[in-house]
Amino acid sequence: MNDIIKTILVTGSGTGIGQAVARKFAKAGYNIIILGRRKEPLVEASSILSEIIAEGKFSSKVTYFPGVDVSDLDALVAMFEKIKSEFGHIDIIVNNAGVSGPVKIFTNSSLQEFRDCVSIHLSGTFWTSVKGLDVLEKSGKIITISTFFTEENKFEQRPYRFRTPYTAAQGAKNRLSECLAWELVEQGIQSLATNPGPVHSDRxxxxxxxxxxxxxxxxxxxxxxxxxxxxxxxxxxxxxxxxxxxxxxxxxxxxxxxxxxxxxxxxxxxxxxxxxxxxxxxxxxxxxxxxxxxKMIVDNEFLSQDDVAQMVFNLSDEKTSRLLNGKVIPNDRVFYPVKPIIERKINHDSTKNLDNKVILVTVTTTSQKEIKEIFEFVSSIKKVNTKQLIILTHKNELTDISNDLFKDFHHHNLDLSNEDAVKKVFNTINSRYEKVDSTFHFTGTYDYENEFTSLDPDKWNRMIEEFINIPHLITRESVLSMASPEALDNPDLFKTAKGNIIIIGPQAPIGKKISGVIRARAEVFRGALRPYVTTANQELHDVLNSNINLTLILQGNVNGDPANFEKLRDTLTTLGAQEEFKNNLIYHIDE
CATH class of the missing domain: 1.20.120 (Four Helix Bundle (Hemerythrin (Met), subunit A))
Incomplete structure (x- = not known):
């Protein structure tokens, strides 16, 4: 009898939505595995779940793992080893664990607060899913609970003010769920996500x-x-x-x-x-x-935690999960108005240049081709009368190439993920040149041929740094330079701030025939930057009333054509030369 009882693992399940999900499956006779950082809620939840199982006269059982932080890879590995010895396999993984993170303007949260939020939401989901594959049945399911406060469609963004790390992580999490579906389809494992709207909860x-x-x-x-x-x-x-x-x-x-x-x-x-x-x-x-x-909900009611649990239960159904595999299912009913923020074209003004501006170029790319194009771009800037041109490259396998290419520039090679080192550079810029006028940050593009489910911890952590945390750090310090570091305690200083920050994110895949799995991998970190930039912009403009332009450029197109470097160079020059507030957000310049 015991070998046909299905088993579900729910992260962050001592309280709230996670416990509601566990209760729903306990009523259906599942073995329940719950985990979390605090023991007391898990003990209480375990007692509640055991009572449900006893009332239903099921042969299933409840197991809990206290002290397990989903962002702690070692703890997850140890937990799954115990699960394998006790249960042999599990049938469903529900990624629910999360935190509210810092609820404040993105300039005022520390990099560690930002990292911690991204780590729990995104890395926690990633490692729970990937390491869970060791015990997940071949017909198993990974169901991820994300949020509607991120993009539902790559051309429609929903900002969530004061929640930049949360929106960045959730945007990537939605795209990660899609990516896992493509990578695991041959194993018969399905991956789906659901985006609840506001849910009744203490949080x-x-x-x-x-x-x-x-x-x-x-x-x-x-x-x-x-x-x-x-x-x-x-x-x-x-x-x-x-x-x-x-x-x-x-x-x-x-x-x-x-x-x-x-x-x-x-x-x-x-x-x-x-x-x-x-x-x-x-x-x-x-x-x-x-x-x-x-008032934006048709019946003026938030979802209950049981409503979300019901959606997760519905998605676990064999027919439903097969039909919806790889999809992000909205579970909210909020009619949330959004501004149109996606553009394909920009009016280039050849009369404008970067004269008398302090220009900062920051680079994390690991592509020789991309770094040579960046060299061409900064060489074109050098021809005009800038006040100062500063180039910061990230310590990586291209360090020697960077040092050689940029030797005739004001160039530093440093660890751009080191908050103190980055702050030191900005302090020097502020003291010598008053402020940064325009920042260009190049994230580079990762290898879309590499399977996400095969990534090692070093590679994954590096991608998190290069495509989420470092862009945030550079954006935050650039904004504080443009406004004044004193704006941290005096927000009125943002009102007179102006400048331009342009993030050049990962390119779209190139090729005549691009598979779905390649497209899905390409969207994971593009999917983090879109809601991040959207939310940060809303804070800059609607809350702080600043005139700082924050823009995301995503090169390439759906046809798989190579990115047009000349168009990028002209676009960057136009955006960097802006003197007025333009409310630029996201440009797909090659579409």
Whole structure:
């Protein structure tokens, strides 16, 4: 009897959606494997699931693995070895684990916060899926829960303000689910994703909405408090939002004491009073955002966690999963208006050039062809009267070639994933030349012939750095240079900021006959950059009211034609020479 019982593994399943999914499958008689970082919720969830199994008189069982962070590869490998010895195989993997990540303007989150969020959402999904293949049945299924706050179609973007690492990771996660379907089809394994909209949960009510409201106030201001004090008070009091007045009174007094200790000129009673008023305002804004979102839903209701569990259960059905294999299924009902942000053409202005501008070119490519084209581009810039041209190349296998090619330029070869090293360069630029006017960042293109399911940890981590984390770091530091590093504490400085940041992302595949698997691999990291740029732009323009242009260029086209370098060079010059706000977002210049 036991050998025909199906087994499901659900990540991040001690609470919330993950536990709801586990409960749904427990009612269907599945063996349930749950895991998470904290033991206590897993013990409680295990008890609930065991009761469900007992009530249904099933022969199935529940196993939990505490202390397993899905971004910890070693922990996952050890867990799957134990699963193999206990169960032999599993039938379904549900990638659910996630965190809210930093809920703040992208300039104000640390690189480590950004990395951690991407690591849990994207790397956690990747390694759980790939290492799970060792125990997954040949007819098994990988179901990934992502979010509707990213692109549903590569030409339609949904920004999610204050959530840049989250949107970048989720965009890549959707495309990764599609890629896995193509790579695993010959093994009979199916990969699908579902994108729930807003879901009733403590995370959204007690974390995301209140933190977003606090960030709005930090940027917009609150009478009697500096931007720094707003942040400090919000950090101290948000965990107690919704608690009894007595608790708020006690905690607001503690916050006031800490603030006055560092600012003796302030009055403790006044700070406490302002703290309570700030918390009340945060709650008002959070509820307003929540209600406005509900108004965009046909029945004005968020999904329940059980609704999401039902969708996952539906996708696990043999016929349904076969029909939808490789698809990202929307599970939201939000009618979310978006601006048209995709362009194919740009009006080149030959009268504009990069005269008297401080130009920064940053490069992570590992392609000799691409780096030689970049050399041609910077050589053309050198012919005009720039204020300064600075080139930063990433330490990699092309270091010797880079050092030789750019020896006659102001060039540094360094680890562009090292936050301190990058900040040091920008500090030097700011002190010598006041600010960067235009930044061109070349990510390079990865090898689409390499199977994702065969990538080793070093290769995967390097791709995460080169196509997500480094572009973010360069973008963030460029924005702070254009606005002033002091804008971190004084958001009003963003209002007078202007400049141009152009990210040149991975190219589309080249060739006469391009297979579906090649196209799917190519989209994974393009799929991270699109929502990242869209969200960062919304923050720059709609929240900070800056005139900084952030643009993503994606070369190549669906026909598989080679990228047109001359068109790229002219486009970059035009974009880099802009003096006014253009609201450029994403250009497919070869389409």
């Amino acid at each position: 959204i009510y007690k974390t995301v909405y209140p933190k977003a409201a606090a960030e709005f106030l930090r940027i917009g201001g609150f009478p009697g408090l500096t931007n720094r004090l707003i942040e400090e008070i919000a950090t101290g009091l948000l965990p107690y939002l919704g608690d009894d007045n007595a608790i708020i009174e006690t905690q607001s007094r503690e916050v006031a004491k800490r603030i006055v200790k560092g600012n003796p000129d302030l009055n403790e009673d006044e700070i406490q009073d302002l703290s309570k008023k700030l918390l009340q305002k945060i709650q008002e804004i959070a509820e307003k955002v929540q209600n406005n979102t509900k």
